[in-house]
Amino acid sequence: MRTVDPQKTITFEVAGATAAYSLDAFLAEATAADGLVSVEGRVPGTTHVVVIAPSGVQTFEILVTTPPPRYPPGFVMPAGVADLAQSGYYEGLYYSSPEEIQNQFDLLKIDGDDRTHMHLVETDLLGPLAQGQSRIALSSATYEIVTPSRDVTLFDQYVDESQLTIDGSIVRGFHMFQDNWFVHAGYTGVATFEGLFLPVQPELVAGGGYRYPLTANSSITGSFYAVRVSASDQLGRSGSIGDVRYKYSPRETFWFTVDLGIGRGIAGAGRFHYKTARDTVIALVRYMPVQFASLGANNLRGLHTDLSWTRHVTNKFEAALTFYNNNLVLPGLKETTVSGAANLTYQIARHWGLTGGALASSFRTSVPPSPPIRNFTLPAGLAFQSQHFGAAGQYQFAATPGQDNGARQFRSSLRSGWGAFTFASYAERDANAPTLSFILGQVAGLQQALEQQGIQATTVQQVDQLLSSDAFLIAAGFIKGATINLVPVRTQAGGTADWSSPGIRRKHLSYSFLFNDNHTLQCSTESVGHTLAYSQGVTRSDDISLACSILGVKNEGQSLAYSPVCFVALRHQFQHVPNFIAPERRGTIAGNVFRDDQSKRACSQCPELRSCWTIAGARYPEPMVRTGSQKCPAVNTKSQWPTIPRSPSSSPPHPLWTWKKTPPPTSASAIRCPV
Amino acid sequence: MRFKSRLAVISCSALWSIAVAQTPAAQAPGEGVAPPASIALSPAIVMVRCKLGQSTTQTLTIVNRTANEVSFSVETQDVVVREGKRSFLPAGQVANGIAASAVAAPAALVVKAGKEGSVRVTLTLPPATGQRAVVTFFRARLIPSVSGAIGLGASLGTLITFNVSTDYRVEAGPLQASLQTPAANVIFSEELRNTGSEPVIPKGVIAILDASGKRMAKALFPHQRLLPGERLIFDATNPAQLAPGRYSTLSSFEFEGKVLNFAGVFTIPE
Numbered sequence A: 001m002r003t004v005d006p007q008k009t010i011t012f013e014v015a016g017a018t019a020a021y022s023l024d025a026f027l028a029e030a031t032a033a034d035g036l037v038s039v040e041g042r043v044p045g046t047t048h049v050v051v052i053a054p055s056g057v058q059t060f061e062i063l064v065t066t067p068p069p070r071y072p073p074g075f076v077m078p079a080g081v082a083d084l085a086q087s088g089y090y091e092g093l094y095y096s097s098p099e100e101i102q103n104q105f106d107l108l109k110i111d112g113d114d115r116t117h118m119h120l121v122e123t124d125l126l127g128p129l130a131q132g133q134s135r136i137a138l139s140s141a142t143y144e145i146v147t148p149s150r151d152v153t154l155f156d157q158y159v160d161e162s163q164l165t166i167d168g169s170i171v172r173g174f175h176m177f178q179d180n181w182f183v184h185a186g187y188t189g190v191a192t193f194e195g196l197f198l199p200v201q202p203e204l205v206a207g208g209g210y211r212y213p214l215t216a217n218s219s220i221t222g223s224f225y226a227v228r229v230s231a232s233d234q235l236g237r238s239g240s241i242g243d244v245r246y247k248y249s250p251r252e253t254f255w256f257t258v259d260l261g262i263g264r265g266i267a268g269a270g271r272f273h274y275k276t277a278r279d280t281v282i283a284l285v286r287y288m289p290v291q292f293a294s295l296g297a298n299n300l301r302g303l304h305t306d307l308s309w310t311r312h313v314t315n316k317f318e319a320a321l322t323f324y325n326n327n328l329v330l331p332g333l334k335e336t337t338v339s340g341a342a343n344l345t346y347q348i349a350r351h352w353g354l355t356g357g358a359l360a361s362s363f364r365t366s367v368p369p370s371p372p373i374r375n376f377t378l379p380a381g382l383a384f385q386s387q388h389f390g391a392a393g394q395y396q397f398a399a400t401p402g403q404d405n406g407a408r409q410f411r412s413s414l415r416s417g418w419g420a421f422t423f424a425s426y427a428e429r430d431a432n433a434p435t436l437s438f439i440l441g442q443v444a445g446l447q448q449a450l451e452q453q454g455i456q457a458t459t460v461q462q463v464d465q466l467l468s469s470d471a472f473l474i475a476a477g478f479i480k481g482a483t484i485n486l487v488p489v490r491t492q493a494g495g496t497a498d499w500s501s502p503g504i505r506r507k508h509l510s511y512s513f514l515f516n517d518n519h520t521l522q523c524s525t526e527s528v529g530h531t532l533a534y535s536q537g538v539t540r541s542d543d544i545s546l547a548c549s550i551l552g553v554k555n556e557g558q559s560l561a562y563s564p565v566c567f568v569a570l571r572h573q574f575q576h577v578p579n580f581i582a583p584e585r586r587g588t589i590a591g592n593v594f595r596d597d598q599s600k601r602a603c604s605q606c607p608e609l610r611s612c613w614t615i616a617g618a619r620y621p622e623p624m625v626r627t628g629s630q631k632c633p634a635v636n637t638k639s640q641w642p643t644i645p646r647s648p649s650s651s652p653p654h655p656l657w658t659w660k661k662t663p664p665p666t667s668a669s670a671i672r673c674p675v
Numbered sequence B: 001m002r003f004k005s006r007l008a009v010i011s012c013s014a015l016w017s018i019a020v021a022q023t024p025a026a027q028a029p030g031e032g033v034a035p036p037a038s039i040a041l042s043p044a045i046v047m048v049r050c051k052l053g054q055s056t057t058q059t060l061t062i063v064n065r066t067a068n069e070v071s072f073s074v075e076t077q078d079v080v081v082r083e084g085k086r087s088f089l090p091a092g093q094v095a096n097g098i099a100a101s102a103v104a105a106p107a108a109l110v111v112k113a114g115k116e117g118s119v120r121v122t123l124t125l126p127p128a129t130g131q132r133a134v135v136t137f138f139r140a141r142l143i144p145s146v147s148g149a150i151g152l153g154a155s156l157g158t159l160i161t162f163n164v165s166t167d168y169r170v171e172a173g174p175l176q177a178s179l180q181t182p183a184a185n186v187i188f189s190e191e192l193r194n195t196g197s198e199p200v201i202p203k204g205v206i207a208i209l210d211a212s213g214k215r216m217a218k219a220l221f222p223h224q225r226l227l228p229g230e231r232l233i234f235d236a237t238n239p240a241q242l243a244p245g246r247y248s249t250l251s252s253f254e255f256e257g258k259v260l261n262f263a264g265v266f267t268i269p270e
Helices: A081-085 A446-456 A460-469 A471-475 B002-022
Strands: A002-004 A009-013 A019-022 A028-033 A036-041 A045-053 A056-064 A086-096 A099-111 A114-125 A136-146 A150-160 A167-178 A181-188 A203-213 A218-228 A239-251 A254-262 A266-275 A279-288 A302-312 A317-330 A333-347 A352-367 A373-385 A389-399 A407-418 A421-440 A479-501 A507-519 A524-537 A542-554 A561-574 A628-633 A656-661 B039-042 B045-049 B055-064 B070-082 B085-090 B103-105 B108-111 B116-124 B133-142 B153-163 B170-172 B187-194 B203-209 B215-221 B231-237 B245-255 B258-268
Touching: A002 A009, A002 A036, A019 A036, A019 B203, A019 B215, A028 A045, A028 A056, A036 A045, A036 A056, A045 B203, A045 B245, A045 B258, A056 B258, A081 A099, A150 A181, A167 A203, A352 A389, A373 A407, B039 B153, B045 B055, B055 B108, B055 B133, B055 B153, B070 B116, B108 B116, B116 B133, B170 B245, B170 B258, B187 B203, B187 B245, B203 B231, B215 B245
Parallel strands: A002 A056, B045 B153
Antiparallel strands: A009 A036, A019 A028, A019 A045, A028 A036, A045 A056, A086 A099, A086 A561, A099 A114, A114 A136, A136 A150, A150 A167, A167 A181, A181 A203, A203 A218, A218 A239, A239 A254, A254 A266, A266 A279, A279 A302, A302 A317, A317 A333, A333 A352, A352 A373, A373 A389, A389 A407, A407 A421, A421 A479, A479 A507, A507 A524, A524 A542, A542 A561, A628 A656, B039 B055, B055 B116, B070 B085, B070 B108, B070 B133, B103 B116, B133 B153, B170 B187, B187 B231, B203 B215, B203 B245, B215 B231, B245 B258
């Protein structure tokens, strides 16, 4: 067969050809002269060309091909089902501070109920190394295979089993869920995996448990874990933990859990979640003694309670009540925070709203000893919101015992959005505001990150939560200490401007800035941050991103010192997952093949089933077939079909057999002939 | 004077009346123009590939575009070929006929004016039949709309053919060329006979070659269906006048992936 594209002409030689013609001139036309035959394609299809030559008449089959589809500019091909089943990306990043290159792969393949996921992040440090630090680190690695009956993960998995055992840690090792059993065994750390395979301060955890369903809505789970942490870990304690959890979950919007743990002491924890159209109640309570065995990565000691209740009183009136209590015990720091607040919002008109409420808080540190900070705050504000514009202003007065003047805060915010452009900004001035200061170790980049977080914490509760969330840095020794102070005057301003363009090559440009000026009694500090980021789609599968941040810090008597941080990233989307990463699960077919003209799933015409036909007599092009429903030609390698009494109306053997196959190995005795 | 005036008025009125009578009033497109009355059956032809003993169900739709409701009775007849010619036989009159297995649901229907109705016809090929075609007729009888009117009858049929094997064979008779005159181009006639056991639709082309083998003209044979045993004359009219002389022809017929070539000669006299 010769092929020709539509509106194209092919020429080939036929010795002495004098004439040629097509049998369907609608599809193609042919001419010949001097031994050359020309065929012009017109419309996709198949026809024949007859060539007349001295040697005789020759016939050629001609295929006019179907041209590839042409799409209008900007057309985006919708993703098909096959594309959705396989996806992934590669992202390469370069950071300037600390100088490093990061390569990231993420591949996901879904095959029916099965799922295979691989995630890999490799980091190359380019700058000077600390003692014992590896230049190459496997920052993240996950290979997960999920089937309807089993979930197996090698290397990293985020584990959140209980507040008393593993509470939101990434454990590198082996993880498996099967039926109601679960197992976790591996290493975790207070920081990311900065070694080649293990963290610098590895903490071993191994254990598992069993979930026993009591009723359709409740269950009890027993688990046991062994924890080994290094002596240098300032928060973790080696030992064994036994945990029993009761969970009641009648619906997704209402559930609670109660945990009781034993391991070098007795600990307890509970969580409550309740949500309706009018009310949202979230409560958390946890007590863990200092000597309790635990990982250093994620456990805080002492008593912690957190309660929030938000109620929509009417469509225009909303009230939120919160209570927060935390006893934080960290190396070199022991503090108690108690706060309660009532926030009220009332919509007075379609675009106008009033805010108000009251907040009382107390912050006391016994180590290092310092006077308690107590205040009572009364905020009041007015807000305007519309589709393209929004503005809000708030004034709050806080009475602080021991202070001559009460704390005052003025805050205003502004936002606007028109088409592809959005803008938001705020400005705030505080008097006698609490601030958090860290005493940092020699860790590159940490100071900038913490300063940016610290600027955003403006209340006692936010300062305490920031301290709690960064406790693992204290445990690892990255933060040598923390102090909370009242700043007489603090001025903050910040804003973000975004612009994005639609289309296949989407562009996104954003700029953000942050300004903070603290005036204390002894000194004043000023910090300024600018970030400019740009991303653009290069092709349908490739994106490039650029970003640069400059954080300037000015201390008393010094000039503003800037430290830039930039990164460049290239991201490429994959449409298919290589077979060696997520191989198709295959198995063998074994069993009997027999005629089943009546689709009875039995060999009704054969007195002896086993003598009908066996797989050994049939040849399969693929000895290993994919799981799931398959069609595979079973070719009879014998000279004739096995002798079976046949009625005159029975149809001849069909070469196609259909069967449902379960994961290997399986029996194919239910093979049936297609109707 | 009064007479002349009255005569002038009468003359003008008469001329206006004649003019109005001769010129029909212009009508907006699509307004007031009734479509021609018709009854249509679709599909007209169904070609089924199946196996002996297998059943097939086809849905046939009749559309009534007349002003009256029409009642139809559905009947399937076998298409038999005797001495190369088609004929229709009622069900059961031919051995191993297909029509005997026909089941129409419903077997009769009344279609109102401007409406359509469908019938599902199930046919089963006997295990050992040489029949390859049936026609399902919709025999209509227009119901008189007023008393005293005469009801008309009309029948429409769908040809259903069956291909059950790959036994495709066609034979051709000698080429006949008509006399070319200044008023008529030469017409080539070739008789084809389906000697296989399956229906075919040959697509044919005839090329007229001069003494050196160069193509002088090309003509198309219209497509025609050949049931097994059927003979038909395929005619192709040369698109141009040919100069006197001796010519050779090569006619090619394509069907089911096969190509048959037949050579011939003819002469255009001086």
